[in-house]
Amino acid sequence: MKKKTNISFLVIGVVIIIASVVLAKFTYTLRDIRINGELRYCPIININYSGKGGNSADVLINGQKKLAGHITDDLKVGDTIAVRYIKGKSQVVQDDVRLSIYYLYFGLESILLIVGIVFIVGGFMGKTR
The missing domain is CATH 2.40.50 (OB fold (Dihydrolipoamide Acetyltransferase, E2P))
Structure with a gap:
């Protein structure tokens, strides 16, 4: 039997990876302000x-x-x-911060990235017809 690409798995995987990238950009911006601000x-x-x-x-x-x-x-x-x-950036970070929130963000980034890759691989493995 010929396997057909599962488009819905591919789309879900791409959306999850995009969410992971957006979260990574957000945490990078906060870290940059914290270090260089x-x-x-x-x-x-x-x-x-x-x-x-x-x-x-x-x-x-x-x-x-x-x-x-x-x-x-x-x-x-x-x-x-x-x-x-940082002048020119719209975000402000308090100097007193809970580091646990950053650990949560990094954990979510990793989990979303792995789940997105699994969905994309599953989409290319396809479905049997």
Whole structure:
């Protein structure tokens, strides 16, 4: 019997690999800001409250409002936090960070890449008709 390429497996595999690449780009950008960014102490100008306990803050850098990520409950508007910033980039990374989130991102990248490759290989192995 002749095997036919399984197009749906190929498409799913390509989409998963694209998701892995997007996640890798995101973590690389955060790591680049953390390593090469300028340390600044910026005032909190706005706190975005979430019902799920994930409050985030906006800081003022060079007259622009930038999202600084999750904050603890004890910080208020007007307090200063340490952030890392690279001029020209839209992202800001807090200097105080939980490294466990980076381990989670790296693990997800690896898992998505492996699953995507498995789907692509399975797509080329084909289906029997």
